[in-house]
Every structure is written in C-alpha cells, then in structure tokens.
Amino acid sequence: MDVIIIGGGPAGLNAALVLGRARRNVVVIDEGRPRNRVTRETHGFLSRDGISPSEFRRIAKEQISAYPGVQFVEDSAVSVTGSDGQFQVTTAQGISYRSRKLLFAAGMKDLPVDINGLADVYGKSAFVCPFCDGWELRDQPLVLIVKGARGLHLAKMLAGWTDSYTICTNGPDEWTDEEREELARHNVPTYDSPIERIESSEGLVERVVLMDGSIIPCKGIFFAPKLAAGSELPQTLGCEMKESGAVVVDAFGKTNIAGVYSAGDAATEMHQAIAAAAMGSLAGAMMTGELLMETWNSR
Ligand SMILES: Cc1cc2nc3c(=O)[nH]c(=O)nc-3n(C[C@H](O)[C@H](O)[C@H](O)COP(=O)(O)OP(=O)(O)OC[C@H]3O[C@@H](n4cnc5c(N)ncnc54)[C@H](O)[C@@H]3O)c2cc1C
Structure with missing residues (x-):
C-alpha cells in the first residue's frame, strides 16, 4: 500500500481522491463517527451548501470509487508503528x-x-460555530453558553448574526472587570447562575432555565464544547501536538515525523468541512510527490 489514511471525513476523503x-x-480506515454527525445540514461548502453529512460522504465515496487504487475499510485504527517507507496500522478487528x-x-x-437537555438540541438548534449555522439563526433571540477568553471572542463574533443574545456562563464567568464592562457597554445581558435545564420541543430550543429561577426564552444556542483529538495515534508515533489537541503540520500537512501527514480538524483550530x-x-x-520522487530516485 502507498498510503494509509486514518479517518474518512472531508479531509481523508479528499486526500483519497487526489491519491486515487x-x-x-490507498486504504481509508474510518470508524464513521464524525463530529458533525449530530447535524442535518453542512453549510458553507461551495456547491454542497446545506447537504447532510451522510449524503456528503455518500457522494464522495461514489466519486472516489471510480479510482480502483482506493479501498474503504469500516474499522477503527488502534495502533500504529514503523517509520517512513514502512508503517503498520492495526485495527480493532485485528x-x-x-x-x-x-x-x-x-x-x-x-x-x-x-x-x-443540551443533547436533545445539539445539531438541531444548538450549534458550535456561527460560520456553519449562524445564517439559519440570524436575527433570532439566542443564548450563548460560554465563559473565559474563548467565550468572549465568540460573544463578539455572534453580534454579526443577531443583536439579540444573552450570555449564560453556567458558573463563574472567568472574565476580568474590563471584559465584563466591555460586554455591558455593548448591552449584552450576562447571567452566571448555573444552568438547570434546557427546554425544547422536537429538537428546537424554547428556553434556558437557570438555577436562580431565571428563564431565558430563545430560538437557538451557541456553545463552546471542550475538544479532544479524534485519535491519540499521532502522539504514539511522536508527532508534535498543540495544546488544542491539533497535530503540528506545515502548509502541506507534513508533521515533524518523516512520511507522516495530518489534515482537517485533526491539524487545525479552524474547523470547517471545506x-x-x-x-x-x-x-x-x-x-504523491514524495512517493513518486522516491520511486524515481531508487531506479
Ligand atoms: C455540530 C457541528 C456542525 C458543523 N457544521 C458545519 C457546517 O455547517 N459547515 C462546515 O464547514 N463545517 C461544519 N462543522 C465542522 C465540520 O464537521 C468539520 O470541520 C469537518 O467534518 C472536519 O472534517 P475531518 O475530515 O477533519 O474530520 P471528521 O469529519 O470529523 O472525520 C474524521 C473521521 O475519522 C474517524 N476516526 C477517528 N479516529 C479514528 C480511528 N482511530 N480509526 C478510524 N477512524 C477514525 C471518525 O470516526 C470520523 O469519521 C460542524 C461541526 C459540528 C460539531
């Protein structure tokens, strides 16, 4: 095999298309649990705006199947060993x-x-990225569940999609006095009482109920989940990692380990399908270039 690709989302599939x-x-090993599986629609992918994640993958696999060098395997990669020119990946099926x-x-x-109540609305009316789902919730009353510096950044960004949103920090806000003043100056209501529950009907959020008895009616939620790398395997090979959990790569996806590449959400903090x-x-x-040059030079 020339290349093993671990992960069959947009990143792995587009690599497979180019290699095929x-x-x-090429073998694409994919356990089929992409982060966006909770959503009905993927937005912002030119020519595919609004497509469901599963339909996106179906079309991608159909098109890639025209290239006989690419093989798809539904399995989970559990270990990886070796070095440039001779890697070995073993799956959960052995x-x-x-x-x-x-x-x-x-x-x-x-x-x-x-x-x-968050799981009932995640992907239906609660989202993580305004670029992905802000348009559908534009001008609606929203609740933003965030805290700290990352949360403040999201709060400033959300103002581009609606001017009617409330921040729930769900406990201590982790902001400085200046940051609190900044939000007050922009008339963003902020509650730090813990959230008791999110009430919804058929996936559509109706209100956020706080422990202190406050009730915030809303049509949508944005929140900032904590993330972890989809796979720990890059670390086992010695790949340099960022604090965010992303693999460190150059502009072409090359890691610090010869012959090892990473792409997509696994290697960036900007999480978008395209x-x-x-x-x-x-x-x-x-x-492809590395493989061809190695073969050329060995003759
Ligand atoms: C709720 C939500 C909504 C989103 N909406 C949008 C949107 O509208 N527009 C947009 O552009 N982006 C959106 N995104 C972001 C988008 O989903 C990601 O940026 C994109 O899917 C990243 O593609 P990827 O190929 O890097 O990873 P993924 O699509 O996550 O694919 C990774 C694959 O690798 C597999 N995998 C992991 N470990 C292993 C292993 N050990 N062995 C085998 N397989 C493994 C996983 O199961 C998964 O199938 C959204 C994300 C979320 C969470």
Whole structure:
C-alpha cells in the first residue's frame, strides 16, 4: 500500500481522491463517527451548501470509487508503528495494513457537556460555530453558553448574526472587570447562575432555565464544547501536538515525523468541512510527490 489514511471525513476523503487519481494504492480506515454527525445540514461548502453529512460522504465515496487504487475499510485504527517507507496500522478487528506513508485525518471529538437537555438540541438548534449555522439563526433571540477568553471572542463574533443574545456562563464567568464592562457597554445581558435545564420541543430550543429561577426564552444556542483529538495515534508515533489537541503540520500537512501527514480538524483550530477537504487535497498531492520522487530516485 502507498498510503494509509486514518479517518474518512472531508479531509481523508479528499486526500483519497487526489491519491486515487494519481494511481496510488490507498486504504481509508474510518470508524464513521464524525463530529458533525449530530447535524442535518453542512453549510458553507461551495456547491454542497446545506447537504447532510451522510449524503456528503455518500457522494464522495461514489466519486472516489471510480479510482480502483482506493479501498474503504469500516474499522477503527488502534495502533500504529514503523517509520517512513514502512508503517503498520492495526485495527480493532485485528487486521494489519502496511504502507509507505501515513495520513492522520481523524478529526476532533467533543468532550461531554453536562447540561441537562443540551443533547436533545445539539445539531438541531444548538450549534458550535456561527460560520456553519449562524445564517439559519440570524436575527433570532439566542443564548450563548460560554465563559473565559474563548467565550468572549465568540460573544463578539455572534453580534454579526443577531443583536439579540444573552450570555449564560453556567458558573463563574472567568472574565476580568474590563471584559465584563466591555460586554455591558455593548448591552449584552450576562447571567452566571448555573444552568438547570434546557427546554425544547422536537429538537428546537424554547428556553434556558437557570438555577436562580431565571428563564431565558430563545430560538437557538451557541456553545463552546471542550475538544479532544479524534485519535491519540499521532502522539504514539511522536508527532508534535498543540495544546488544542491539533497535530503540528506545515502548509502541506507534513508533521515533524518523516512520511507522516495530518489534515482537517485533526491539524487545525479552524474547523470547517471545506478547509478540511482542502488540507486533505494538499496532503494527498504532497504524499504523491514524495512517493513518486522516491520511486524515481531508487531506479
Ligand atoms: C455540530 C457541528 C456542525 C458543523 N457544521 C458545519 C457546517 O455547517 N459547515 C462546515 O464547514 N463545517 C461544519 N462543522 C465542522 C465540520 O464537521 C468539520 O470541520 C469537518 O467534518 C472536519 O472534517 P475531518 O475530515 O477533519 O474530520 P471528521 O469529519 O470529523 O472525520 C474524521 C473521521 O475519522 C474517524 N476516526 C477517528 N479516529 C479514528 C480511528 N482511530 N480509526 C478510524 N477512524 C477514525 C471518525 O470516526 C470520523 O469519521 C460542524 C461541526 C459540528 C460539531
């Protein structure tokens, strides 16, 4: 095998498309649990705006199937060993694959958020990124569940989509006095009482109820979940990691370990499907180049 791709989301699939068209032999190992599986629609992907995540993958796999070098495996990669030219990946089903290059495209995963009722609305009327889902909730009364510096940034951004939103910090806000004054100056109501529950009907949020008895009616929620790397495997090979859980890569997806690439959410803090696909495309092209040059030079 030329390349093993771990993860079959937009990043891994676009890499597979590029490699397949370059006549490389590739296996895409994917356990099929993308972060956006809770959503009905993916927005902002040119020519695919509003498509469901599962339909996106179906079309992608159908198109890639035209290239016989690409093989899809529904399985979970559980270990990886070796070095440039001779990697070995073993799956949960106990099958081992060998390849010359390796691409980690395993995305990120949400850590559980302990808010009663949030799971009922996540992906339907509660979202994480205004670029992805802000348009659908424009001008609506929203609740933003955030705290700290990252939360303040999201609060400032959300003003681009609606001027009617309330911040619930669900406990201490972790802001400085200046930051609190800034929010007050912009007339953003802020509550720090813990959230008791989110009430909804058929996935559509109706109100957020706080422990102190406050009730905040709203049509949508944005929140900032804590994230972890979709796979720990890059670390086991010695890949340099960022504090965010992303793999450190250069502009073409190359990690600090020879022959090992990473793309998509796994390798950036900007989590968007089209960005992930673009990173996969670049990594696919770079791996192709490395493979071809190595073969050329060995003759
Ligand atoms: C609620 C929500 C809504 C979103 N809406 C949008 C939107 O509207 N527009 C947009 O552009 N972006 C949106 N995003 C972001 C988008 O989903 C991601 O940026 C994109 O899916 C990243 O693609 P990826 O290929 O890097 O990772 P993913 O799509 O997450 O795919 C990674 C794959 O790797 C698999 N995997 C992980 N570990 C292993 C392993 N060990 N072995 C085998 N397989 C493994 C996973 O199961 C998964 O299938 C949204 C995200 C969320 C959470």
